[in-house]
Amino acid sequence: MAEDKKPEVAFLGPKASYTHQATLDTFPENSYTHRPEITIEDVFSSVQSGTAYRGVVPFENSTNGSVVFTLDLFADMSNKYPDILVCGESYIPVSHCLLARHPSPSKNASVIDSPLSSGAATPTSRDPTPAKPLTAPLGDISGIKKLYSHPQAWGQCKAFLNTYLKGVERHDVSSTSRAAELVSLDASGESAAISSGIAARVFGLGVLARGIEERGDNCTRFFVLRKKGEEASGEVEAEKTQTQDPNPSYKTLISFTVDHSNPGALANSLAVFARHGLNLTSINTRPSGVENWNYIFFVEVSGSSTAGIEDGRGGNGGAVDLALRDLKEVCRGCRWLGSWENRLQR
């Protein structure tokens, strides 16, 4: 492949977002061009239309759960993305910082003893045992009147926010990087962003607190998307959707709908996977979009469809293929959404 025509990888931007980190993790800069997109749907569109070789989107956070926008795009009610498949995953540790334009990190040791930095949440009659944040502010944060972040971040930093910034006005923006950018533009200095340490450097902001997330092992999982028929190019050696593990394990994503009037329809569908020895690693539901209180189910199972692995390193492809065949017998409709190498460190 010519050096001047690198394959393009679309990702949920802007630059310096966690999705950008996941993209760099999988597609080294010397072999790929990275193209930030504004929405998750834009990434799906770029891959479906073939204007991007691959796409990278967030799928779930370990603390805050699934990214419903991504699930709804996989549900694909309008049949706009019939050829989208997952072909890889990436786990990125997510550590949030509180960033502001005019930080006043006190060098005074007395701050350590102030109630604000004790790390203890204030008990009230309503909440006698509030969750304790793992970290405390590095200085005075009483001047903060507005908070900006991505909606997912609030749920990942609940204890810190409830303890140190309770009642402060929250503004949702499209990404944690965008939050940092907006704060950098607010001359009043009364805004703060929940964003990454990288964004602090990119936008020249001060760090008022580090690691403010709920759990030390907070992590987001990203999916690499490809278009059906667009197989991994042997020439692009550097693509890291597969490890060099001689005994890799695989995962497969499948969506299905069931006849809701049939008791046990869901259990019967899930039993198919157990019958073929395939462990369910996750399950999600979203409104079906067709009829109220009907749902589309997403399951992730161990193993790979033979259609999913082009290099012949089978996995237990046969079992997934057989399960898909049997699933069609008991569900209303189902779709294979891709198979990829498991990159979760066990």
Add this chain to the structure above:
Amino acid sequence: MAEDKKPEVAFLGPKASYTHQATLDTFPENSYTHRPEITIEDVFSSVQSGTAYRGVVPFENSTNGSVVFTLDLFADMSNKYPDILVCGESYIPVSHCLLARHPSPSKNASVIDSPLSSGAATPTSRDPTPAKPLTAPLGDISGIKKLYSHPQAWGQCKAFLNTYLKGVERHDVSSTSRAAELVSLDASGESAAISSGIAARVFGLGVLARGIEERGDNCTRFFVLRKKGEEASGEVEAEKTQTQDPNPSYKTLISFTVDHSNPGALANSLAVFARHGLNLTSINTRPSGVENWNYIFFVEVSGSSTAGIEDGRGGNGGAVDLALRDLKEVCRGCRWLGSWENRLQR
């Protein structure tokens, strides 16, 4: 019960919210005092502490899916709400309006012919068949620079927003009523809220568009909460968590966790319900909060635990009780979260 000491019902406020409507639907004003709370967690606290007789919280929207805040409170990782049970439900049609302080609803019939009000979304190369909104603005909305609403509302009005207000800055606030209030306070007139027709009256706002939600049958389901041991008082005749249906059907909410290393653990757990003839009416998952990529499952099944129905109108209580006994054998841990009369119109 003395007239001057009505039972208190806590609900997710503020007044004029959809949860308030659900509360009025179940607890008539002449028999109950209605107390707005600031957060869903405040409602759980009031019921758990006994300071409220009942609580009302949103559970899921037909278009936008589950309310994860409510699910996480039912998951109750910190064991703060051990006695909370669901004892009723209420379905409230949700119709959103676009509200602004200085509406300029054109009386000019030509607006009907303008591209903006054609009801057609603009096709682009990215999105050649965009979803069409069901309604068009009643006048010029080009002056709107900021939108306020509850996060759930964006997902319920996607087609309208993508067609008529694409790219306009969005601010998440705690409720659609609060959105209307904020817009009423913004003297610039550049703000608009996605909120209810009731909120327009309460805050004196003009209606720029009606029924902007994705689907005509958009509906939110609310749960009525009680404290274990606090049974329905026979004296409070007016509580409408039960109908006068001589053959009522019931639903039960159960949470459970499984051993994720055991293939088929989830399927085995769900098979228990099928074995006892209990239809699964919904399933939800949330991160377990204990270990990354482990989940807590919430299932709703037809039928009632005998513990759930105090007035002796059984349902198929025996089957739910037997299923709970069998579930304990195959899952890691499980909890009965209440049984109530099904109020979905079939």
